[in-house]
Amino acid sequence: MANFLLSRLLSAALVVLGVVCIVFLLIHLVPGDPVEVMLGESARPADREALRAALGLNQPLAIQLADYFGGLLRLDLGASLHSRQPIAGMLAERLPATLELAGVSLLFAVVIALPLGILAAVHKDRGWDTGAMAFSLLGVSIPNFWMGPMLILVFSLWLGWTPVSGREGAGSFILPAVTLGTALAAVLARMVRSSLLEVLNEDFIRTARAKGLSQGAVIWRHGLRNAWLPVITLLGLQLGALLGGAVITETIFSWPGIGSLLVEAIQKRDYPVVQGCVLLISLAYVLVNTLTDLVYAWIDPRIRLGSG
Amino acid sequence: MMRIYLPVGILLLWCLMALAGPLLPLEPDRIDLPHILAGPGVEYLLGNDDLGRPILDRLVMGARTSFVVAVGVVLVSSLVGVLAGAVAAYAGGWVDLLLMRIIDVFLAFPGILLAIALAGVMGPGIDNVIIALFVVGWVGYARLARAQILSLKRRDHVIAAVALGTGHVRIITRHLLPLIAAPLIIEATFGIAGIVIAEAGLSFLGLGVQPPAASWGSMIRDGARYMLVAPHMVLAPGLAILLVVLAVNLLGDRLRDWLDVRSARSVIERKNW
Numbered sequence: 001m002a003n004f005l006l007s008r009l010l011s012a013a014l015v016v017l018g019v020v021c022i023v024f025l026l027i028h029l030v031p032g033d034p035v036e037v038m039l040g041e042s043a044r045p046a047d048r049e050a051l052r053a054a055l056g057l058n059q060p061l062a063i064q065l066a067d068y069f070g071g072l073l074r075l076d077l078g079a080s081l082h083s084r085q086p087i088a089g090m091l092a093e094r095l096p097a098t099l100e101l102a103g104v105s106l107l108f109a110v111v112i113a114l115p116l117g118i119l120a121a122v123h124k125d126r127g128w129d130t131g132a133m134a135f136s137l138l139g140v141s142i143p144n145f146w147m148g149p150m151l152i153l154v155f156s157l158w159l160g161w162t163p164v165s166g167r168e169g170a171g172s173f174i175l176p177a178v179t180l181g182t183a184l185a186a187v188l189a190r191m192v193r194s195s196l197l198e199v200l201n202e203d204f205i206r207t208a209r210a211k212g213l214s215q216g217a218v219i220w221r222h223g224l225r226n227a228w229l230p231v232i233t234l235l236g237l238q239l240g241a242l243l244g245g246a247v248i249t250e251t252i253f254s255w256p257g258i259g260s261l262l263v264e265a266i267q268k269r270d271y272p273v274v275q276g277c278v279l280l281i282s283l284a285y286v287l288v289n290t291l292t293d294l295v296y297a298w299i300d301p302r303i304r305l306g307s308g
Numbered sequence: 309m310m311r312i313y314l315p316v317g318i319l320l321l322w323c324l325m326a327l328a329g330p331l332l333p334l335e336p337d338r339i340d341l342p343h344i345l346a347g348p349g350v351e352y353l354l355g356n357d358d359l360g361r362p363i364l365d366r367l368v369m370g371a372r373t374s375f376v377v378a379v380g381v382v383l384v385s386s387l388v389g390v391l392a393g394a395v396a397a398y399a400g401g402w403v404d405l406l407l408m409r410i411i412d413v414f415l416a417f418p419g420i421l422l423a424i425a426l427a428g429v430m431g432p433g434i435d436n437v438i439i440a441l442f443v444v445g446w447v448g449y450a451r452l453a454r455a456q457i458l459s460l461k462r463r464d465h466v467i468a469a470v471a472l473g474t475g476h477v478r479i480i481t482r483h484l485l486p487l488i489a490a491p492l493i494i495e496a497t498f499g500i501a502g503i504v505i506a507e508a509g510l511s512f513l514g515l516g517v518q519p520p521a522a523s524w525g526s527m528i529r530d531g532a533r534y535m536l537v538a539p540h541m542v543l544a545p546g547l548a549i550l551l552v553v554l555a556v557n558l559l560g561d562r563l564r565d566w567l568d569v570r571s572a573r574s575v576i577e578r579k580n581w
Contacts, residue, residue, distance in 0.1 A: 014409060015409075015412050015413055016416075018409065018410070018412070019413060019416050022417075026425060026426070026429050029426065029429050029430055030429055030431075031431055037431075137554065137558070138554070140557065141553040141557055143505045143549055143550070143553070144509075145508070145509055145512040145525065145528060145529075146528055146542070146546035146549060146550070149528065149532045150542065150543075150546065153535045153536070153539055153542070157535065157536050240418030241418055243418050243419075243421075244418035244419025244420055244421040245419060245420075247421065247424055247513075248509055248513070251513065262425070263428075263513055266424070266425075266428030266429075266513075266515070267514070271429060274428060274429060277425075278421060278422070278425045281418060281421055282416055282417050282418065285416060285417070285418040286416050
């Protein structure tokens with residue numbers, strides 16, 4: 001396990017290094033002079049030079065990169081060009097909203113997907129299965145940026161059941177969580193179904209049935225217990241997609257999280273804040289993926305032994 | 309039979325709208341003030357938007373945007389990705405190691421996040437959308453091609469070709485790539501669905517094509533402000549995206565069944581936003 005842990009952490013560290021480099025280079029992809037793009041053409045030369053110096057853009061690239069890494073180690077991501085606030089503080093302020101939304105969406109997805117996937121597997125090729133798979137296909141094909149406005153139209157504007165936007169009270173979570181969680185629910189339902197179907201074909205299930213165990217006991221005690229490993233892995237992987245999808249969902253519902261901060265920063269050409277948002281979401285994704293791998297290896301000895 | 313004819317029919321219509329759009333007498337940018345926010349009717353089948361522009365005409369022009377971006381991005385990303393993955397797997401050693409590390413780093417950016425950041429930083433416009441989606445998209449093809457070639461390069465026919473003195477390029481192009489065509493075709497099919505949603509998503513955020521050009525994503529964004537009085541502004545482009553994406557996903561699933569490819573990721577695993 002120690003070998004596996006070490007190699008996994010080492011590869012995660014390499015990925016983090018790569019991610020930081022790409023995020024650092026983002027500002028250099030601004031066409032023309034980034035300072036001119038950020039301040040506008042009418043800015044005074046003195047202001048331009050001041051910003052160039054503040055961002056370190058007058059230094060050689062290697063020095064800039066070293067400074068960026070140095071800043072990260074001190075949790076210093078620079079300051080917003082607009083509000084002059086430290087970016088780390090802005091991210092810390094917005095992070096809880098994004099985590100809450102991701103958590104509630106995850107919960108929604110699991111609550112929908114588990115029963116749906118189980119029903120589909122148990123009633124394979126019958127009504128429940130067809131319905132669940134149709135939901136699954138529809139769920140991954142509906143874009144968030146259409147589903148969100150349609151839900152607002154029906155449930156907020158026509159029926160008046162939920163707030164249109166914002167983050168006040170439990171009711172405000174419903175529509176954003178459904179918008180963000182539907183795709184994940186669709187993915188999970190299919191995964192639960194296929195994983196459970198595979199287990200239900202195993203010999204030990206036949207033995208359990210031959211012993212006279214009820215259908216419920218077979219599914220719950222023998223089927224699901226063996227089927228949930230791939231589901232957990234998928235959940236870990238999809239959590240990143242959830243964070244990425246949050247950018248659009250937060251924008252639709254004016255949700256005060258990291259995703260909407262990113263879009264606001266892009267609109268204001270506040271590139272250091274863009275860098276901070278991308279970095280935070282990506283690092284969170286790397287962390288979740290690494291943890292998923294470790295949990296998986298801890299649960300399933302074949303993985304850690306195979307690679308150790 | 310419906311399961312194949314219906315998606316193929318929808319996709320043909322999409323291609324037709326995209327390719328024949330410029331030849332039709334459309335007026336997607338014509339402002340018609342008396343018809344501002346007018347609902348569907350005989351004169352304007354899908355109604356008009358907030359500037360009185362005909363939504364059907366804009367829908368056809370939007371089809372062109374999504375088609376050009378989807379086909380362009382999938383073609384370029386699959387070419388570059390397959391080439392990189394094939395060369396890395398065939399060469400092995402440090403070339404392979406380097407590519408794997410690069411792929412790992414690109415995969416560390418969740419979903420469409422990197423494309424949003426790239427398009428945002430490079431500035432709005434269809435060229436930058438294509439570049440941003442390509443930067444994110446090639447990785448999947450590279451990973452797939454690499455995995456496939458790794459499993460094939462020790463086959464007898466490849467060893468025989470090496471023994472006969474066949475050049476590396478010829479071995480890759482004639483003896484390896486044709487064998488991995490099936491999973492790549494399926495990956496590219498699902499890739500089209502992903503890019504259609506991604507392009508519309510970037511346009512929804514204001515990072516795609518710029519006004520007055522039409523994109524299904526920007527039509528949804530414009531319509532969202534008038535949902536209560538003119539829901540057709542959001543319904544029409546949304547249904548168009550949904551139908552195209554559903555059709556591509558259904559076709560991809562069918563193709564996978566026909567070609568019997570287990571290694572290709574399913575439509576479900578590809579969804580990333």
